[in-house]
Amino acid sequence: MSNLIGIFLGMALINNFILARFLGLCPFFGVSKKMSNAISMGLAVLLVMTGASFVTWFIFHYVLVPYNVQFMHIVVFILVIAVFVQIIEMAIRRTNITLYNALGIYLPLITTNCAVLGVTLINMNENFSLAEAVVSALGGGFGFMLVLAMMSNIRERLDLADLPDSFRGIPVAMLVAMLLGLAFLGFGGMI
Amino acid sequence: MGRVLETFINGITKSNPTFILLLGLCPTLAVSTSLDNAIGMTAAVMFVLIASNITVSIIKKFVPSMVRIPTFIVIIATFVTITDLSMQAYLPSLSQSLGIFVPLIVVNCIILGRAEAFASKNSVKDSFADALGIGLGFGVAIFIVSFIRQLLGTGEMSLFSWVLFKVPGLSDNPMAIFILPMGAFLVIAFLLAMFRYMGVMEGE
Numbered sequence: 565m566s567n568l569i570g571i572f573l574g575m576a577l578i579n580n581f582i583l584a585r586f587l588g589l590c591p592f593f594g595v596s597k598k599m600s601n602a603i604s605m606g607l608a609v610l611l612v613m614t615g616a617s618f619v620t621w622f623i624f625h626y627v628l629v630p631y632n633v634q635f636m637h638i639v640v641f642i643l644v645i646a647v648f649v650q651i652i653e654m655a656i657r658r659t660n661i662t663l664y665n666a667l668g669i670y671l672p673l674i675t676t677n678c679a680v681l682g683v684t685l686i687n688m689n690e691n692f693s694l695a696e697a698v699v700s701a702l703g704g705g706f707g708f709m710l711v712l713a714m715m716s717n718i719r720e721r722l723d724l725a726d727l728p729d730s731f732r733g734i735p736v737a738m739l740v741a742m743l744l745g746l747a748f749l750g751f752g753g754m755i
Numbered sequence: 756m757g758r759v760l761e762t763f764i765n766g767i768t769k770s771n772p773t774f775i776l777l778l779g780l781c782p783t784l785a786v787s788t789s790l791d792n793a794i795g796m797t798a799a800v801m802f803v804l805i806a807s808n809i810t811v812s813i814i815k816k817f818v819p820s821m822v823r824i825p826t827f828i829v830i831i832a833t834f835v836t837i838t839d840l841s842m843q844a845y846l847p848s849l850s851q852s853l854g855i856f857v858p859l860i861v862v863n864c865i866i867l868g869r870a871e872a873f874a875s876k877n878s879v880k881d882s883f884a885d886a887l888g889i890g891l892g893f894g895v896a897i898f899i900v901s902f903i904r905q906l907l908g909t910g911e912m913s914l915f916s917w918v919l920f921k922v923p924g925l926s927d928n929p930m931a932i933f934i935l936p937m938g939a940f941l942v943i944a945f946l947l948a949m950f951r952y953m954g955v956m957e958g959e
Contacts, residue, residue, distance in 0.1 A: 584936050586785035590864060593777070635840060638858050639832040646825060678781050678862045685855050730952040731944075734777060738944035745937040 568699045571692075575703030578752055581679045582711045583745040588679030592712060593737055602716035606709025610702070612652060612674050613683050616645050617701035620684040621694050641684050646675045679708060711744065762881055763888040772865045772889055773896035774950055779865040782856050783897050784939040790914050793894075793901035795849045799842065799857055801890035803834045804866050808886035810834075811874040818875075827870045828861070835861045865893060903942050908933030 581587045588609070595605045620641050628634050653671045657664045674680060683704045687697040718740050727736055772778045782800070786792040810830050818826050839857045842850040850857065860866065869889055874882040906912060910929040911921040932938050 586781050586936065586939070587859070589780040589784065590778075593780070635836060638836050638839065638861055639829060642828055642832050642861055643825075646828065676862045676864060676867060678859045681862050682855060682859060685858055689855070728948075730948045735944045735948040735951070738940045738947070742937045742940035742944065745935075745940065749935075749937075 568695065571696055571700050572703035572706075573751075573754060575683075575700045576707035576710070577748060578754065580707045580711060580748055581682070581704050582708060583741065583748050585682065587682040588677050588708060591673065591677055592715065592741075593734055596712055596715040596719055596737070599713065599716045599720060602712040603709070606705070606712045608671055608674055609677060609679065609708050610705030612645070612649055612671075613680050613701040613705040613708075614698060615652065616641075616648050616680055616684055617687055617697045618694075619648060620644050621687065621692075621697045624688055637685075637688060641681060642675075645680055645684070649675045679704065714744065715740065759880060759884040763884040765888060767888055767892040767895060771892040771896060772868075773893055774947065776868075778868055779863045779893065780943075781859070782863065783893070783900060784936075784943060786853055786856050787897050787901040787904055787939060787942075788908070788934055789852075789905050790898070790901050790912070791849065792852055793897045795842075795846070795853055796856065797890070797894035797897060799838050799853070800860055800863065800865070800893055801886070802838055803831060803860050804869060804890045805883065805886040806834045807831045807866060807870055808874040808882040809879055811870045812877060812879045812882035815875045823875065824867075824871070827867060827875075831866055831870070832861045865889060899946065900939065900942055903946075904933045904938055908938060 575581075579585055582589065582592050591605055591609070596602050623640060623644060624634075624637065628637060628640065649671060653664075656671075683701050687700055690696075690700075692700060715737070719737060722736060722740070731739075769775065773780065773783050779800075782796055786796045807827070807830050811827055814826075835858060838860070839850075842853075842857060869885060873885045877885070902912075906922065907930050910927070933942065
């Protein structure tokens with residue numbers, strides 16, 4: 565149990581996907597302008613990450629390993645993620661139209677989010693069990709959502725700040741990310 | 756010939772994938788801790804980009820437009836697998852230090868972006884020039900970032916274990932923050948601001 569908590573905290577805070585591993589930066593800078601969008605995107609990523617980790621774990625251990633074709637993992641994982649995103653999109657549209665409208669265009673974009681493929685590859689490299697893989701995906705997704713929400717809040721305020729013209733937009737967002745990253749370094753001693 | 760050359764030059768300057776289009780930031784930030792990594796990553800990205808651009812351009816007539824994106828992804832994933840396995844076999848130490856970012860080339864927006872925006876509409880020759888230009892543009896960007904980070908973060912410049920030069924004073928007390936992940940954000944933020952100040956990014 566403590567092992568699982570360790571994995572969760574490690575993925576969410578210490579090795580945060582955005583600030584320490586540099587995965588999923590495109591949505592991070594693209595969608596972090598408004599708080600509500602950021603939360604929707606974070607939620608969608610959390611959902612897809614957990615689902616994709618669950619599915620790819622079974623495929624890796626019950627299909628790729630028995631037939632000795634582990635070298636196919638890149639092709640297989642990306643296809644699984646693409647299909648999974650499609651299915652989730654259809655399922656959400658049928659069951660919860662409000663959520664669907666809130667997530668909107670962000671769902672299809674997740675296919676090419678490197679954080680999702682990243683978490684499945686990390687699970688495979690670390691040889692996680694099923695429970696560990698799901699917990700690591702939950703942690704990673706939670707950390708992603710947390711940083712995205714913090715960032716959007718800061719950027720909403722930055723719009724009002726008096727910045728030099730050349731720093732407006734992305735450059736200052738990167739500086740903020742740097743400061744957030746420094747703050748997150750403090751979590752390093754937790755485990 | 757003029758058009759091919761223009762496509763090639765555009766990839767490095769006017770549509771530089773990293774500094775102007777802001778695509779594929781993840782690898783640029785993550786592996787830019789040393790020049791060795793930068794060169795290795797550029798080589799890997801260029802190989803995949805050229806191979807996938809040519810393949811997509813050849814098969815563009817046979818692929819129904821409804822399934823084109825999945826087709827492109829499978830093509831890219833195949834070339835990425837080739838790159839990943841060859842790198843593990845012949846350059847194990849480089850493969851170790853690039854780590855997860857070699858398989859992640861598959862979701863690099865630069866490559867899928869070029870396949871969709873350029874190679875699926877243009878001839879094989881133009882697609883090759885485009886891939887070469889965009890690949891070099893990515894290379895130039897990651898090279899600049901790694902140069903600054905390695906210089907300030909370690910105080911010395913080395914390439915494949917040859918030490919080129921040391922900065923007196925700095926090599927004893929390097930500014931370690933530039934090697935840490937935060938350093939990448941800092942360097943890119945200032946580079947982007949600088950390019951914008953110089954008017955390169957006016958069209959944004």
